[in-house]
Amino acid sequence: MAKAGKTKRAVTWQRDPEGMRLRILEAAKKEFANYGLAGARVDRIAAAAGANKRMLYYHVGNKEDLYLEVLEGAYEKIRTEERELDLEHLEPCDAIARLIEFTWHYFIRNPEFLALLNTENLFRAKHLKRSTKVKSMHSPFVELIRTVVDRGVARGDFQVAMDPVQLYISIASLSFFYLSNSATLSVIFGRDLLKKDARDARLSHMIGLVLASLTGRSAAEFGQPTPASLRNPSPQLA
């Protein structure tokens, strides 16, 4: 409720357009992530933002405009964090491991991002295609991966020069699917895939998988080994 001064004359304070806008976008992000575009309710967003429904239309536009802005914001956020990560000076293996860790933790910290991407894919990227904003926000990772892979191959650390796009997609896949589908997978396998132990095991599995395939060394060499409690779990259904 209490808010920091922002505009030049911080005197009287009943209104706060910029703050309102942000609260609307934040509320909308949660709403769209929780219910999808069709399931999202404009009134609920307004209420959560501490606003009137009319405000959405005043500040952002209609439901789809709002959705697109949320989506763009989500891409912008991940691209920003990606850029801050700079991995150029790490050893090839370490760089790849760091990349996997970053992706994994980013998805864990931002589950709405996963949900928004799924929603957007349900619409076959209809909105994304209209967004010049997102299309110009290149992930730095593809080029980064290319140089890391080349470096790794040159040094003899890596055995093959993988297509960086394939590798990038694969790294994203391993985290994304696990987290995005954790609800159904947990039911089917009868174990909680989101508890601490399971998450730790997943991360080292992924690092092992990718690095082993790049280096040709054993997957067991990378990361801490899988805790014994998870090595040979009872199958499906608790």
Next chain:
Amino acid sequence: MAKAGKTKRAVTWQRDPEGMRLRILEAAKKEFANYGLAGARVDRIAAAAGANKRMLYYHVGNKEDLYLEVLEGAYEKIRTEERELDLEHLEPCDAIARLIEFTWHYFIRNPEFLALLNTENLFRAKHLKRSTKVKSMHSPFVELIRTVVDRGVARGDFQVAMDPVQLYISIASLSFFYLSNSATLSVIFGRDLLKKDARDARLSHMIGLVLASLTGRSAAEFGQPTPASLRNPSPQLA
């Protein structure tokens, strides 16, 4: 329209309850896959099934019952095909490769399955949890993978004994994410990920990735090499 005789007395034919039911479920599957649960329209399902809306309620129940039945049907279908695949007698490497290929092609042939899973995960598996039916339909793959991995380790083909659940999830991940998110990924990378060349490249990449990490041999040894046209593509945006 014309239908095969089914009940004992195939004489007059204005009505066909079983056929109607199937047509409704088929139409519903497409509708839910295309629009999600919230976006799906009961009237559209009815129309697509060549039926009256009232028929849905007569034959299946309300929208959510219908959805759950579609979901259960989708799981049943993949579990059935999985079971028909039996891979027991293949060499470990071949078995894993076949598993990857099956998963990949199944997802390509059944895009609705991917969409339904995403929808269900949006609901945090709320419906699946209620379904005793699905919970009892174990995928044969986890146990299969366990034996294949053990066999591969025993023969010295594989270097490590991976947790079969992790491996199963990873194999599914690599196909699922690529296909389910192909719309947004295609926009972001500025290339069509679903065209024939790209699909072929993806499949061999996945097989290479997984088998290399299991065997410790180079990823390049498995499957046909990536076509030159895709080895070093221009990055993001056409």
Next chain:
DNA sequence: ACAGTATTTATCCAACGGGTTAATTTCTCT
């Protein structure tokens, strides 16, 4: 042929939900 049941159709409706209109309040600038 006829009673009884299963299946299908034709309408209706109340709630919902996105979007709008118009009035009100608060800030800014002079």
Next chain:
DNA sequence: AGAGAAATTAACCCGTTGGATAAATACTGT
């Protein structure tokens, strides 16, 4: 102080949508 613009609120509008009611039609067994 007061006019004009910006922000906010309250109330309404109306097409949509899931679901229900009731009547009609086709099939079954006798």
